[in-house]
Structures are given as structure tokens and as C-alpha cells.
Amino acid sequence: MIVAERKPFEEIAVAASGFRKVLVAGCGTCVAVCLTGGEKEAGILATQLDMAAQLGEREQVFSVGCVERQCDREFLEELGPQIAEADAVISLACGAGIQFLAEAYPDTPVLSGVNTTFIGVNEDVGVWTERCRSCRDCLLTLTGGVCPIALCPKGMLNGPCGGADKGKCETDQERDCAWSVIYRRLENTGRLANLDQLIEARDHRDLLPGRQVHPAYQRRYSAHE
Amino acid sequence: MSKFSDALAGGKFVVTVEMDPPRGPALGDMDALANSLGSKVDAVVVSDNRGAVARMSPVLAAHHLIKHSQAEVILTLTCRDRNRLALTSEMLAAAAGGVQNLLLVSGDFVTLGDQPGSRPVYDLDSVQALGLASLLAQGRDFSGELAAPAAFFLGASLPVATEPPALAGIKFAKKLKAGAGYFMTQPVSGAADLEALAQLPMAADTKIIAGLELGDDQEAGPLLELAKELKSGGKASGVHLACPANPQRLAELVDKLS
Numbered sequence: 001m002i003v004a005e006r007k008p009f010e011e012i013a014v015a016a017s018g019f020r021k022v023l024v025a026g027c028g029t030c031v032a033v034c035l036t037g038g039e040k041e042a043g044i045l046a047t048q049l050d051m052a053a054q055l056g057e058r059e060q061v062f063s064v065g066c067v068e069r070q071c072d073r074e075f076l077e078e079l080g081p082q083i084a085e086a087d088a089v090i091s092l093a094c095g096a097g098i099q100f101l102a103e104a105y106p107d108t109p110v111l112s113g114v115n116t117t118f119i120g121v122n123e124d125v126g127v128w129t130e131r132c133r134s135c136r137d138c139l140l141t142l143t144g145g146v147c148p149i150a151l152c153p154k155g156m157l158n159g160p161c162g163g164a165d166k167g168k169c170e171t172d173q174e175r176d177c178a179w180s181v182i183y184r185r186l187e188n189t190g191r192l193a194n195l196d197q198l199i200e201a202r203d204h205r206d207l208l209p210g211r212q213v214h215p216a217y218q219r220r221y222s223a224h225e
Numbered sequence: 226m227s228k229f230s231d232a233l234a235g236g237k238f239v240v241t242v243e244m245d246p247p248r249g250p251a252l253g254d255m256d257a258l259a260n261s262l263g264s265k266v267d268a269v270v271v272s273d274n275r276g277a278v279a280r281m282s283p284v285l286a287a288h289h290l291i292k293h294s295q296a297e298v299i300l301t302l303t304c305r306d307r308n309r310l311a312l313t314s315e316m317l318a319a320a321a322g323g324v325q326n327l328l329l330v331s332g333d334f335v336t337l338g339d340q341p342g343s344r345p346v347y348d349l350d351s352v353q354a355l356g357l358a359s360l361l362a363q364g365r366d367f368s369g370e371l372a373a374p375a376a377f378f379l380g381a382s383l384p385v386a387t388e389p390p391a392l393a394g395i396k397f398a399k400k401l402k403a404g405a406g407y408f409m410t411q412p413v414s415g416a417a418d419l420e421a422l423a424q425l426p427m428a429a430d431t432k433i434i435a436g437l438e439l440g441d442d443q444e445a446g447p448l449l450e451l452a453k454e455l456k457s458g459g460k461a462s463g464v465h466l467a468c469p470a471n472p473q474r475l476a477e478l479v480d481k482l483s
Contacts, residue, residue: 153334153336153345154304154305154331154334154345154347154350155347155350156331156347156350157350157352157353158350158351158352158353158395158396158399159352159392159393159395159396159399160384160387160392160393160396161331161350161351161384162330162331162382162383162384162411163331163333163334163337163384164384164386164387164388165386166386166388167387167388167389170333170334170337171334171336171337177388179392180387180388180389180392183389183391183392183395184389195392195395196395196398198352198356198399198402198403200353201309201348201349201353201367204348
């Protein structure tokens with residue numbers, strides 16, 4: 001899932017200070033699961049902003065809304081009536097959701113209430129760790145289900161760098177070297193021969209903005225339509 | 226090909242020293258060191274923003290040493306600060322200035338340096354960078370033909386603390402295949418550090434130069450003993466001496482080794 005953390009309160013309060021009626025819009029999927037931007041967190045933020053406004057003697061009104069997913073047009077429509085009443089919206093969705101909300105309501109200022117951090121997993125209660133950089137050319141079959149792009153700071157593709165020290169990363173002695181983990185995983189599953197394969201330089205056109213059309217919809221969205 | 230490769234091929238126990246380009250625009254200090262050491266060692270390894278701290282371009286520093294000193298130069302290029310286009314252009318520039326030996330490494334991560342928020346590149350890893358240099362020798366880059374080939378004696382680094390040790394062998398083999406003709410190890414503190422490497426099947430016929438690093442406050446004695454042990458025991462093809470905190474001490478080390 002996509003993991004995000006809430007922006008510092010002061011930053012949000014300052015950004016919102018110029019608006020009288022502000023909607024705090026949560027998102028019910030990824031950011032709700034990582035306890036950052038769901039309905040509950042939207043309610044808490046609105047209450048905090050309300051208290052700060054009262055203390056600062058600013059005449060502001062904060063309301064709360066939440067949809068299942070801000071990255072989906074159908075769900076965003078549900079926010080229409082509330083947004084029509086607001087001077088600005090603070091979105092607690094991930095960066096994708098915030099942008100789609102701003103696109104759906106282009107006449108309303110949309111403010112970001114979170115910093116999107118990574119695509120990751122819920123490793124333990126209250127702990128999320130990064131696992132994927134959405135590079136568009138998945139290596140996980142070859143690398144034993146351990147991603148050297150997401151888990152090695154240098155994205156080394158053909159083995160560990162010289163900085164690896166007894167199986168730990170040169171950037172953090174607490175973190176396992178991704179390549180040591182890859183080695184052990186492939187060893188456990190009898191696939192060490194995978195490591196003999198030279199991995200060529202990657203195609204970094206993954207940095208171009210992505211667009212994906214499902215094969216069944218190719219005709220509908222083709223340029224010739 | 227180069228004097229350095231000839232020395233290794235001839236079975237000489239080589240001695241190389243590390244030299245950082247200046248953290249400023251003046252080359253004077255480097256000149257002085259190169260003039261006192263250049264003719265006594267088999268090569269001066271010009272480092273590339275060592276420790277992820279910005280210094281003068283190593284390509285320019287290498288050109289300068291070639292022009293103004295007796296030193297045989299090994300130019301280090303890291304993958305940290307350059308994408309494949311920039312690596313290609315620096316290799317071509319190096320060749321134009323007479324550089325014959327390269328050391329291609331991934332490079333210390335930026336968070337180990339003084340500007341930890343810098344964007345690291347690593348468009349290529351060290352194996353792929355060696356592959357690029359090998360293409361240049363054939364007059365090509367990843368895309369197509371060059372106007373003329375640029376050939377170098379290629380070197381790569383070898384870690385000494387890989388866990389499990391067999392993992393080091395995998396990258397070692399890939400680097401050999403990609404064109405590495407010699408290897409420099411990460412700094413070792415004793416001959417035992419080289420044992421795991423020596424047991425790898427590809428180590429037997431490979432030129433491996435042991436990295437020896439002297440801290441500014443360390444006595445030179447033990448390091449010199451180790452260098453002599455490696456030489457007499459045939460445990461390495463040479464030693465690479467570094468004293469980043471006080472490179473002036475390299476002269477003392479080199480004099481006592483020869």
C-alpha cells in the first residue's frame with residue numbers, strides 16, 4: 001500500500017490560515033490503514049485546527065469529509081457538496097489522491113496535509129517499511145522476492161557494493177544489506193544460479209509520467225478514436 | 226598497455242598511493258606530493274569525491290599529474306555522481322588527457338559525506354560501468370559507434386567483509402567478465418582479511434592489490450609490517466596506501482617499503 005505521514009501541524013495551520021471555511025478531506029484506503037489520513041485522523045486534525053484558530057482569534061470554520069478513495073473519480077464526486085461550501089480543502093490522501101482531488105475541483109484551493117513516504121508493508125503494529133519503487137520493470141523473480149532497487153540505497157543490480165560490512169548496509173549498520181538478504185533467499189529456494197546472470201543497465205524512462213491502459217480498453221482510449 | 230599493467234603483468238609487487246584532488250581550485254599541494262612520490266610508486270590513484278565530499282574533478286587532476294609529474298595515474302570514477310552519459314564523456318576526456326588506467330567503483334553513498342541530501346545517481350553499477358568502459362575500447366558506447374575507441378586498463382574494487390563470503394565471488398566474477406584487469410580491496414587490517422577472497426576460485430589468476438589505510442594518529446609500523454607480510458607471503462599482487470587525513474605521511478610509508 002501507499003504509506004504517508006502527516007505533515008507537521010504548524011505547516012498545515014499556516015497553509016490554511018488564509019481561508020475561512022476549510023474542509024479536511026480524509027481518504028479511506030491506504031492512508032487510513034497507516035493511521036495518517038482516514039476519517040478519524042481527518043476529524044482529529046479539524047479539531048486541532050479549530051482549537052488553534054480559536055487561540056489565534058482567527059475566524060475559521062473546519063468541517064470533515066472522507067471518501068473511500070480520493071484516487072477514484074466516482075468517490076471524489078461524493079465530496080462535491082462539501083467542497084462547494086468550502087474556501088479550501090486540506091486533503092489527507094496520498095500525493096496521487098491530493099492531485100486527483102485538485103483536478104476534480106479545479107476552482108478550489110487544495111492543500112496537502114500529508115507527506116507521502118513510500119509503497120510499503122505493515123511490518124508490525126504501527127510500523128511500515130518500504131518495499132517498492134514502482135520502477136516498471138520488476139526484478140523480483142530473479143532476486144528472490146527482495147527488491148535491490150527499493151532496499152539497496154544505491155540500487156545495485158549485480159551484487160553488493162564495497163561498503164557492505166558483514167551483511168549490513170554502509171548507510172545504516174542496523175539495516176541488512178539487500179544483497180545479503182537476496183543471497184540467503186535464493187539459497188533457501190535453490191536458485192543461487194539466478195545470481196550469475198548479468199543485469200544490464202536499466203531503462204530509466206520510468207521517470208517519464210506513467211500512463212497505463214488495460215488491454216481490454218485499448219480501443220476505447222486509442223489515439224484514433 | 227600502461228606502465229601499471231606492465232608492472233602487474235611482470236609479476237612486480239606494486240605499490241600505489243591514494244591522492245585526493247584539492248578542495249579548492251589550486252593544484253599546488255597535489256603537485257608537491259606527486260613530485261616527491263610519483264617516481265617511487267607504480268601508480269597514483271586519483272580519488273573521485275572520496276567519502277562523498279566534493280573536490281576538484283579527478284579527470285582534470287589526473288590530466289594535470291600526467292602533464293606535470295612523473296606519476297603513472299589511475300583515475301577513479303564513481304557511479305555515484307554520474308549517469309551513463311557523464312561517465313562516457315569523462316572516460317573520453319580521460320583518454321584525451323592520456324589517462325590509461327581506470328578504477329571504476331560504485332562510490333560511498335552520499336549520506337556518508339558532508340552533503341547528505343545530494344541526489345545520488347547510480348544510473349550504472351560498477352559492473353555495468355566496467356562494461357561501458359569495455360565498449361569504449363571497442364569504439365562503442367551503449368548506443369552506437371564512437372569516432373574512435375578509448376581503451377583503458379580497467380580496475381575494480383573488492384570488498385573484504387561480504388556476508389556470506391560467497392556473495393563477493395558473484396560480483397567478482399561479473400567484474401572479471403566485464404573487463405576488470407586488476408582489483409583493489411577495501412582497506413584490510415590484517416592478512417586474515419584477504420583469506421576469504423583468496424579462497425574464491427577466480428582469485429588465483431587475478432591481480433588483487435590490498436588496500437591499506439593509515440589513520441593520522443596511527444603508527445606506521447604495523448601497516449608496514451602487514452605490507453611486507455603480504456609481499457613476502459605472496460598474499461597480494463601489491464598494496465594500495467592511503468592516508469586521507471594526512472597524505473604527507475605517504476612519502477614516509479613509501480620510502481620505508483622500498
